[in-house]
Amino acid sequence: MNYFSTRDTERTQPISSAQAIKQGIANDGGLFMPESIPAITKEEIASLSALPYTERAANILSKFLTDYSYDELLSSAQSAYSEERFVGGATDISALGETHRVLELWHGPTCAFKDMALQIMPRLLSLALKKTGEKRTAYILVATSGDTGKAALEGYKDIDGIKMTVFYPEDGVSAMQKLQMTSQTGNNVNVSAIKGNFDDAQTGVKNIFSNAEVAKKLDENGIFLSSANSINWGRLVPQIVYYVSAYCDLVAQEDIKLGDIIDITVPTGNFGNIFAAYVAKLMGMPFGKLICASNRNNILTDFINTGVYDRNREFFTTISPSMDILISSNLERLLYLIAGPARCAAYMKSLSETGKYAVEEDVLCKIKESFLADYCTEENTAKTIKDTFDKYSYLIDTHTACALYASLNAEKKNAAEGRKVKILTASTASPYKFAADVIKSLGKTPESESFEVIYELSKLTETEIPAPLAALKDAKVRFNGSVGKTWQEMLACAEKFVGIE
Numbered sequence: 001m002n003y004f005s006t007r008d009t010e011r012t013q014p015i016s017s018a019q020a021i022k023q024g025i026a027n028d029g030g031l032f033m034p035e036s037i038p039a040i041t042k043e044e045i046a047s048l049s050a051l052p053y054t055e056r057a058a059n060i061l062s063k064f065l066t067d068y069s070y071d072e073l074l075s076s077a078q079s080a081y082s083e084e085r086f087v088g089g090a091t092d093i094s095a096l097g098e099t100h101r102v103l104e105l106w107h108g109p110t111c112a113f114k115d116m117a118l119q120i121m122p123r124l125l126s127l128a129l130k131k132t133g134e135k136r137t138a139y140i141l142v143a144t145s146g147d148t149g150k151a152a153l154e155g156y157k158d159i160d161g162i163k164m165t166v167f168y169p170e171d172g173v174s175a176m177q178k179l180q181m182t183s184q185t186g187n188n189v190n191v192s193a194i195k196g197n198f199d200d201a202q203t204g205v206k207n208i209f210s211n212a213e214v215a216k217k218l219d220e221n222g223i224f225l226s227s228a229n230s231i232n233w234g235r236l237v238p239q240i241v242y243y244v245s246a247y248c249d250l251v252a253q254e255d256i257k258l259g260d261i262i263d264i265t266v267p268t269g270n271f272g273n274i275f276a277a278y279v280a281k282l283m284g285m286p287f288g289k290l291i292c293a294s295n296r297n298n299i300l301t302d303f304i305n306t307g308v309y310d311r312n313r314e315f316f317t318t319i320s321p322s323m324d325i326l327i328s329s330n331l332e333r334l335l336y337l338i339a340g341p342a343r344c345a346a347y348m349k350s351l352s353e354t355g356k357y358a359v360e361e362d363v364l365c366k367i368k369e370s371f372l373a374d375y376c377t378e379e380n381t382a383k384t385i386k387d388t389f390d391k392y393s394y395l396i397d398t399h400t401a402c403a404l405y406a407s408l409n410a411e412k413k414n415a416a417e418g419r420k421v422k423i424l425t426a427s428t429a430s431p432y433k434f435a436a437d438v439i440k441s442l443g444k445t446p447e448s449e450s451f452e453v454i455y456e457l458s459k460l461t462e463t464e465i466p467a468p469l470a471a472l473k474d475a476k477v478r479f480n481g482s483v484g485k486t487w488q489e490m491l492a493c494a495e496k497f498v499g500i501e
């Protein structure tokens with residue numbers, strides 16, 4: 001199966017899936033998409049229901065990554081989703097009453113859903129380097145506001161042929177996130193603070209990436225730059241798997257019958273996670289509405305309701321920081337599928353020139369056939385955490401709370417329409433990653449804002465601290481360096497790590 005850029009109107013530049021994963025972003029600035037969406041039949045869903053997660057993963061991945069062998073994909077999945085990395089299994093589903101099901105995607109080593117993709121993607125990249133005859137070392141630079149950096153470090157540590165440096169804003173991450181990153185193990189990874197904010201870090205990395213002289217110098221040293229962010233197809237495709245797998249689990253547990261429709265709600269930032277659910281639906285999964293949940297930064301709610309995407313608006317810092325975003329990069333993939341590459345390229349041009357675009361009526365109509373949008377205020381985020389805990393003794397994090405709030409609204413809407421379906425809410429982080437805000441949401445005042453706050457949450461709710469977070473108690477800080485915020489200073493730090501003076 002060939003891959004094309006979302007902006008390649010003539011489909012002139014086909015590449016393999018391995019090349020798409022290695023390259024990350026297309027030369028024209030577009031994102032890679034497969035030439036067609038493979039199908040999944042009811043019989044396949046039935047047979048996958050009897051298999052473990054790793055085999056479901058190999059099966060679904062092999063439909064998209066056709067230049068990888070089934071055995072390569074299976075062994076990648078087996079090492080990525082091992083019992084050692086995902087204690088108790090890759091995912092879990094909890095029932096809240098008759099209608100609601102919560103898909104826990106945070107059982108991995110960093111306790112956020114990004115592990116689901118970032119544990120397997122490095123293995124796919126490593127294989128891609130071999131398949132494309134690449135002799136150079138892939139050097140991944142990451143700018144992070146917290147979750148992505150740690151998940152990437154954990155995924156890429158000790159992977160052959162790959163090195164990584166993560167930059168984070170010195171005062172812009174939580175105590176927990178900082179400790180998670182600065183205590184990272186692995187000989188091929190490096191972490192540095194920058195004396196600036198997240199935008200400085202991101203701009204610095206972008207400047208390094210787009211500098212031809214830098215590329216030339218690295219190339220002379222047998223190195224090329226690569227990225228691990230969520231526009232890479234290698235991060236998107238593993239996310240399709242857990243939506244298929246969750247449906248299989250519900251069938252296997254006899255919670256639903258094969259063929260029953262379910263709705264799915266996803267707490268959304270960059271639109272990667274919910275787009276994966278859409279691809280699964282296009283494959284033929286019996287998914288009804290896909291509910292896009294935002295926080296106070298409700299640019300996607302406005303877009304899906306009106307067809308106008310307008311980033312010229314105030315940016316809010318919220319208690320669900322991984323959804324604080326004004327440019328949802330993966331939305332481009334949806335626009336490509338629905339409006340085609342020519343209109344997609346025009347929207348993106350308008351976005352970069354004016355910060356705004358409007359889609360035509362037919363496009364909006366098509367989007368609304370599958371998507372519903374809702375958003376959750378800070379007050380409702382806190383209230384949903386408290387209500388859910390009071391009613392079900394079930395503790396959720398701030399991001400999941402935004403989504404569950406939208407699911408509860410959707411349930412009412414469905415009831416009014418006489419639709420009776422189960423609603424699956426994606427749970428994207430452990431409540432212990434955002435412990436201070438979760439305690440406040442429960443109506444208490446945390447005594448500590450540092451790492452120790454997780455003990456308070458455990459005591460208050462009588463729930464268990466996830467092992468990877470508890471283990472940070474004894475973690476040794478390896479990386480306490482920090483550099484200036486200019487790209488030249490960041491580059492010097494990055495070059496030093498790979499032995500270039």
Ligand SMILES: *Cc1c(COP(=O)(O)O)cnc(C)c1O
Nearest residue numbers: 268269270271272273322428429
């Ligand atoms: C990254 C992240 C999201 C947003 O996911 P997208 O794929 O960017 O839409 C939601 N919740 C948490 C906890 C995250 O880390």
